[in-house]
Amino acid sequence: MRMEGHSLTQQPRPMMNELTSGLIKALKLIISLDPELYQIIIRSLFVSLSAVIISALFCFPFGIWLGLKKFKGKQFVSRLLYASMSTPSVVIGLVILLILSRKGPLGFLGLLYTPAAMVIAQTVLVTPLLLGLTYNTIKQRGHQVQNEGLLLGADSFQVIILIIREFKIDFLVHLMTGFSRAISEVGAVMIVGGNIKGTTRVMTTSIALMNSMGEYDRAIALGAVLLLISLLVNSIVYREAETWK
Amino acid sequence: MEVRIQKLLKKYNQKTILDILDMHFKEGTIIGLLGDNGAGKSTLLKIISGIEKDYEGQILYNGYPLKDCHKQRIGMVSQKPYLFKRSVFENIEYPLKIRKIEKKKRKEIVDGYLREMNLEAIKGQRADTLSGGEAQKVALARALAAAPKLLLLDETTANIHEEAACAIETQLKSYHEQMGCTIIFVTHNLTQAERFCDECVWIK
Ligand SMILES: Nc1ncnc2c1ncn2[C@@H]1O[C@H](COP(=O)(O)OP(=O)(O)OP(=O)(O)O)[C@@H](O)[C@H]1O
Ligand SMILES: [Mg+2]
Numbered sequence: 001m002r003m004e005g006h007s008l009t010q011q012p013r014p015m016m017n018e019l020t021s022g023l024i025k026a027l028k029l030i031i032s033l034d035p036e037l038y039q040i041i042i043r044s045l046f047v048s049l050s051a052v053i054i055s056a057l058f059c060f061p062f063g064i065w066l067g068l069k070k071f072k073g074k075q076f077v078s079r080l081l082y083a084s085m086s087t088p089s090v091v092i093g094l095v096i097l098l099i100l101s102r103k104g105p106l107g108f109l110g111l112l113y114t115p116a117a118m119v120i121a122q123t124v125l126v127t128p129l130l131l132g133l134t135y136n137t138i139k140q141r142g143h144q145v146q147n148e149g150l151l152l153g154a155d156s157f158q159v160i161i162l163i164i165r166e167f168k169i170d171f172l173v174h175l176m177t178g179f180s181r182a183i184s185e186v187g188a189v190m191i192v193g194g195n196i197k198g199t200t201r202v203m204t205t206s207i208a209l210m211n212s213m214g215e216y217d218r219a220i221a222l223g224a225v226l227l228l229i230s231l232l233v234n235s236i237v238y239r240e241a242e243t244w245k
Numbered sequence: 246m247e248v249r250i251q252k253l254l255k256k257y258n259q260k261t262i263l264d265i266l267d268m269h270f271k272e273g274t275i276i277g278l279l280g281d282n283g284a285g286k287s288t289l290l291k292i293i294s295g296i297e298k299d300y301e302g303q304i305l306y307n308g309y310p311l312k313d314c315h316k317q318r319i320g321m322v323s324q325k326p327y328l329f330k331r332s333v334f335e336n337i338e339y340p341l342k343i344r345k346i347e348k349k350k351r352k353e354i355v356d357g358y359l360r361e362m363n364l365e366a367i368k369g370q371r372a373d374t375l376s377g378g379e380a381q382k383v384a385l386a387r388a389l390a391a392a393p394k395l396l397l398l399d400e401t402t403a404n405i406h407e408e409a410a411c412a413i414e415t416q417l418k419s420y421h422e423q424m425g426c427t428i429i430f431v432t433h434n435l436t437q438a439e440r441f442c443d444e445c446v447w448i449k
Pocket of ligand 1: 257258262281282285286289
C-alpha cells in the first residue's frame with residue numbers, strides 16, 4: 001500500500017524501495033572497488049581486530065589464572081566482571097576521551113582523534129567481555145585439565161598452554177564474540193575517533209553520519225557490508241570449530 | 246618412593262572425611278587400598294599426589310615434605326581420568342614432551358605402551374571418543390610413560406574386562422619390578438587385591 005499524503009515535505013518513497021536501491025548501490029559500491037569504501041572497511045577491521053587481539057593477550061592468561069585461583073572475594077570479583085560486561089560503549093568512550101584529552105593524564109601522547117585512540121577504547125570495551133567469558137569457561141571446567149597437567153609433571157606455564165589448547169574452540173568463540181562487539185559499536189569510536197574522513201572514519205560511524213545526512217542508500221550499502229563481514233567471520237569460525245571438534 | 250602420613254585430617258564442609266594418625270607405605274611395595282564407597286580413598290590419593298592441598302597434618306616422601314622433584318616422580322590415574330582432546334598417541338606422548346625427550350625416543354616409548362596395552366588399533370583416535378575401559382588404559386599408559394616412582398591407581402581396572410585386567414596386572418608387575426616403584430592401588434575387588442597386592446590397608 002502506498003502512503004500518499006503522509007509525507008508532506010518530500011516525494012513519498014516507501015521503505016522497501018529504499019532498501020532495495022540501497023542493496024543495489026551496495027553491490028555497485030563493492031564491485032566498483034570504491035577506494036573510500038574499502039579504506040573504511042579495512043580501517044574498521046584493523047581497529048577492531050587489533051583491539052580484540054591486544055585484549056586477548058591479557059584476558060586469556062589472566063582469565064585462566066583467575067578461574068583456577070582460589071581466593072577470598074572471588075564471588076565479588078566475578079559479579080563485578082559480569083556487571084562490567086555490559087558497560088555502554090559511550091561511557092567507555094567518554095572515559096577514554098577524558099584520559100586522552102589534552103588536559104587528561106595521557107594527553108601528552110596526543111592520541112585523541114587517531115586510530116590508536118579507537119584501538120585503546122575498543123580494547124577497554126571488549127576486555128571485561130573477554131575476561132568474563134574466559135573466567136567462566138575455566139572456572140567451570142579448568143580444574144580437571146589443570147590437575148591432569150600437574151599430575152603429569154607440567155609446570156605453571158605448561159599448564160596454561162595445555163588449557164589454551166584444550167579450550168581452543170571456546171576461546172575462538174570468545175574471540176569472535178569480542179570482535180562482533182567491537183566492530184558493531186559506534187559510541188566509543190565516535191567519541192575518541194571523531195569520525196574524521198580519511199583517518200578515523202569506520203563503518204559504524206559512517207553509517208551514523210550518512211543516516212543523519214539522509215544518504216540512506218550509502219548507509220544501507222555499508223550496513224550490508226558490515227553484515228556480510230559478520231556473517232563471514234561467524235561462518236569461518238564455526239567451520240574451524242567443527243573441524244577441531 | 247616411600248610415603249609416610251602423619252596426623253592427617255581432611256574435612257569437607259566441617260565433615261571429617263579422613264582422620265589418619267599414622268600410615269606408612271614402604272618403598273617398592275604394592276599396597277591395596279580398600280574401603281566402602283565414600284570412605285575417602287580417592288580423597289587420600291589426591292592428597293598424596295599433591296593436587297589436593299587443603300588438609301591438616303603432614304605427608305613425607307622419602308622423609309621430606311613434597312618438593313618439585315617428588316612431583317615429577319608421582320603418577321596417578323584418577324577414578325575418572327581426563328584425557329586431552331588429542332589422539333591417543335599424543336595423550337601418551339604428553340608427559341614425555343614436557344620432559345623435553347627427543348621425538349624419536351618418544352615415539353619408541355609410546356609405541357611400546359601402545360603394544361603392551363593392546364591399543365595399537367586406536368592410536369590415531371581422538372581420546373575423548375574412547376570407551377570407558379579404553380580411556381582408563383590410555384590414562385594408565387600415559388601415567389606410566391612419565392616413569393613414576395610412586396604410582397597411585399584409583400580403581401583403574403574397574404571398567405576393564407577380567408582377562409584384560411589380569412593382563413594389565415601382569416604389565417604393572419613387570420613395571421614394578423623394573424622400576425622398584427611403590428604402587429597404591431584402590432580396588433573394590435577382594436580377589437584382585439589378594440592376587441595383586443603385597444599388603445592391604447582398610448580405611449574406615
Ligand atoms: N569436593 C568435595 N566437596 C564435598 N564433599 C566431597 C568432595 N569430594 C569428596 N567429597 C565427599 O568425601 C567423601 C569421600 O569421597 P571419595 O571420593 O574420597 O570416596 P571414595 O572412597 O573414593 O569412594 P568410591 O569408592 O565411591 O570411589 C564422600 O562422602 C564425598 O561425598
Ligand atoms: Mg573413589
